[in-house]
Amino acid sequence: MTPPSRADGPEAAPGLLPIADRRQVHRAALHLIQRDARAFTTMIVFNALAAAAGLVGPWLLGRIVNTVKDGGGVEAVDRLALGILVGAVAQLLLARHARYLSHRFGERTLARIREQFVDRALALPASVVERAGAGDLTARGTSDVATAGQTLRDTGPDVFVAAVQALFILGAVFLLDPLLGICGVLGLTGIWFATRWYLRRARSAYLDQGAAHSALAEVLSATASGARTIEAFGLRERRIAECEDEIKRCVIARERTLFLRSVLFPSIDISYVIPVAGVLLIGGAMHEQGTVSLGTVVASALYLRQLSQPLDTILQRVEELQSSGAAFARVEGLAAAPAGTATPTTPATPSPGDTSEDDRIDLDGVYFAYGDGADVLRGVDLSICPGERLAIVGPSGAGKSTLGRLLAGIDTPTKGTVTIGGAPIASLSPDRLRRQVVLVTQEHHVFLGTLRDNLLIAAESATDMELHAALAAVGADWAEELSDGLDTELRAGGHRLSGARTQQLALARVVLADPHTLILDEATALLDPTTARHTERALAAVLRGRTVIAIAHRLQTAHDADRVAVMEDGRVTEIGTHEDLVAAGGSYAALWHSWHGDRPPTNSAHADAPGTGTDPLATEARHHRPGS
Numbered sequence: 039m040t041p042p043s044r045a046d047g048p049e050a051a052p053g054l055l056p057i058a059d060r061r062q063v064h065r066a067a068l069h070l071i072q073r074d075a076r077a078f079t080t081m082i083v084f085n086a087l088a089a090a091a092g093l094v095g096p097w098l099l100g101r102i103v104n105t106v107k108d109g110g111g112v113e114a115v116d117r118l119a120l121g122i123l124v125g126a127v128a129q130l131l132l133a134r135h136a137r138y139l140s141h142r143f144g145e146r147t148l149a150r151i152r153e154q155f156v157d158r159a160l161a162l163p164a165s166v167v168e169r170a171g172a173g174d175l176t177a178r179g180t181s182d183v184a185t186a187g188q189t190l191r192d193t194g195p196d197v198f199v200a201a202v203q204a205l206f207i208l209g210a211v212f213l214l215d216p217l218l219g220i221c222g223v224l225g226l227t228g229i230w231f232a233t234r235w236y237l238r239r240a241r242s243a244y245l246d247q248g249a250a251h252s253a254l255a256e257v258l259s260a261t262a263s264g265a266r267t268i269e270a271f272g273l274r275e276r277r278i279a280e281c282e283d284e285i286k287r288c289v290i291a292r293e294r295t296l297f298l299r300s301v302l303f304p305s306i307d308i309s310y311v312i313p314v315a316g317v318l319l320i321g322g323a324m325h326e327q328g329t330v331s332l333g334t335v336v337a338s339a340l341y342l343r344q345l346s347q348p349l350d351t352i353l354q355r356v357e358e359l360q361s362s363g364a365a366f367a368r369v370e371g372l373a374a375a376p377a378g379t380a381t382p383t384t385p386a387t388p389s390p391g392d393t394s395e396d397d398r399i400d401l402d403g404v405y406f407a408y409g410d411g412a413d414v415l416r417g418v419d420l421s422i423c424p425g426e427r428l429a430i431v432g433p434s435g436a437g438k439s440t441l442g443r444l445l446a447g448i449d450t451p452t453k454g455t456v457t458i459g460g461a462p463i464a465s466l467s468p469d470r471l472r473r474q475v476v477l478v479t480q481e482h483h484v485f486l487g488t489l490r491d492n493l494l495i496a497a498e499s500a501t502d503m504e505l506h507a508a509l510a511a512v513g514a515d516w517a518e519e520l521s522d523g524l525d526t527e528l529r530a531g532g533h534r535l536s537g538a539r540t541q542q543l544a545l546a547r548v549v550l551a552d553p554h555t556l557i558l559d560e561a562t563a564l565l566d567p568t569t570a571r572h573t574e575r576a577l578a579a580v581l582r583g584r585t586v587i588a589i590a591h592r593l594q595t596a597h598d599a600d601r602v603a604v605m606e607d608g609r610v611t612e613i614g615t616h617e618d619l620v621a622a623g624g625s626y627a628a629l630w631h632s633w634h635g636d637r638p639p640t641n642s643a644h645a646d647a648p649g650t651g652t653d654p655l656a657t658e659a660r661h662h663r664p665g666s
């Protein structure tokens with residue numbers, strides 16, 4: 039028997055995405071079976087037929103023994119031998135077809151799991167995905183789905199076929215003689231105890247072994263990469279001692295798993311022999327007394343010997359089943375993912391008409407906390423008029439970005455309301471919301487696909503002319519020079535966009551989405567000078583005619599805004615025009631004087647600015663949208 043697979047895979051990280059419990063996993067598995075019930079039934083029937091065909095051999099062998107014992111002729115023995123051959127061929131063909139059906143069922147079900155996963159992942163609110171982290175979602179969508187798929191395609195069918203075979207074999211022994219059947223089952227109990235003993239200890243032992251390997255690898259690679267420093271500081275002996283310690287830990291961990299295997303495998307091998315020996319002994323005695331025929335004893339012993347094969351398969355695969363059960367629970371966990379981490383205080387159902395009366399944004403007594411943490415926003419009241427340029431300033435951690443996320447509808451307040459034109463932002467459909475508010479950060483993604491696909495994300499029904507116009511609006515002239523135009527494949531062996539072009543593409547999407555309000559959070563703060571200049575021009579075109587809420591990292595932005603809101607410790611502590619706030623002599627005035635000193639205010643985007651960012655609220659963008 040080959041050793042069961044190692045159980046030293048990574049522990050399921052306690053991610054924020056939920057993990058399905060046992061009942062949910064069972065229900066989901068049952069649902070998947072029900073969706074392909076016919077294929078599943080056919081698979082069972084063929085597996086059962088293959089297992090039944092496998093029983094023909096030993097049974098006929100028993101008949102041959104009886105026939106020979108009763109003095110039957112060669113002809114009768116030949117007929118029975120031919121039957122064995124037919125049984126073996128039938129078993130081969132039926133098992134092959136059963137496996138083919140199992141694989142088809144497995145592949146189809148895997149495809150369904152994948153589709154369901156993608157649907158669920160896409161339906162997750164952005165805030166949930168952000169908080170859970172891309173790593174968790176990616177791991178679930180790749181390695182966990184692959185592990186569950188491996189089970190459906192190989193492990194599951196293997197175990198299933200083996201279980202059916204084992205059941206049929208035991209059933210056949212009981213049919214031949216119930217007493218011999220009981221004898222066989224009792225003989226097998228050793229396997230149950232040995233496996234239980236092993237499984238109880240294996241998980242932690244293999245996890246320790248994996249951890250010891252990782253620690254050793256870490257020490258070795260650190261020693262190799264820091265060799266010069268180690269020599270320079272005379273740390274050689276200390277490093278060698280550390281390596282030796284880790285090697286010792288590895289040896290101890292490996293000896294432990296070796297010990298477990300050295301107990302398990304002989305116990306199982308002996309357990310396979312016990313029922314055969316028991317049946318031969320008891321069957322022999324019964325034959326002596328004339329209660330069973332010699333053929334029955336021989337057939338029972340052969341059946342029990344044959345049992346080792348399916349049992350071996352089940353034991354080898356049992357750990358794989360355990361780990362894939364955990365993987366499936368993580369995949370299914372997405373079904374239980376929250377619709378949002380914060381509880382909306384406003385009804386989730388759309389308000390009448392799902393439309394805003396105007397573009398005015400109001401925050402009323404807004405509180406927000408991440409998860410179970412402390413309040414990050416603590417009673418924010420704010421009104422932003424259509425076409426206004428509002429700069430939000432404040433120290434790091436004051437809650438500016440959080441406020442931006444609430445204004446963009448990414449997060450919902452734990453208390454209070456955020457409304458657009460009187461409609462709670464939480465009640466707007468994603469499509470509707472996109473046309474109202476868009477948050478622009480410096481994180482831009484180029485999706486796999488053509489340039490057109492990347493643009494249509496923002497406006498599904500836009501014509502090519504509109505797409506070209508949007509690209510032109512942000513100064514993306516390079517798009518016109520692409521050999522395949524809008525059909526140019528981006529990424530994955532296709533055209534790679536530079537940072538500046540990626541940003542222009544993202545801004546072209548904003549033009550297409552055509553929201554009345556833009557929230558700028560670090561959209562340009564950390565860009566290199568060349569990219570910043572490109573982005574500045576593109577951004578100016580995008581901002582024209584829209585309400586802009588800029589989370590200002592430079593006071594020049596605040597200076598150019600219509601109004602400035604100062605945030606401190608989750609509250610808006612000052613609000614007004616730059617001049618009013620400077621005159622009021624509060625914290626904004628202090629900030630302005632300390633940054634600005636005696637220098638006169640300037641509209642130049644780069645003057646005096648720390649870093650290389652651009653000023654999104656510079657005057658060139660201050661032309662309101664017609665009609666706004």
Ligand SMILES: Nc1ncnc2c1ncn2[C@@H]1O[C@H](COP(=O)(O)OP(=O)(O)OP(=O)(O)O)[C@@H](O)[C@H]1O
Pocket residue numbers: 169408411414432433434435436437438439440441
């Ligand atoms: N995803 C998150 N999970 C938990 N806490 C968070 C998360 N994002 C922000 N916070 C916390 O919320 C508080 C406000 O953060 P926020 O980013 O809104 O402040 P900020 O004023 O924008 O700061 P900065 O100018 O440094 O970006 C901080 O204490 C921060 O640690």
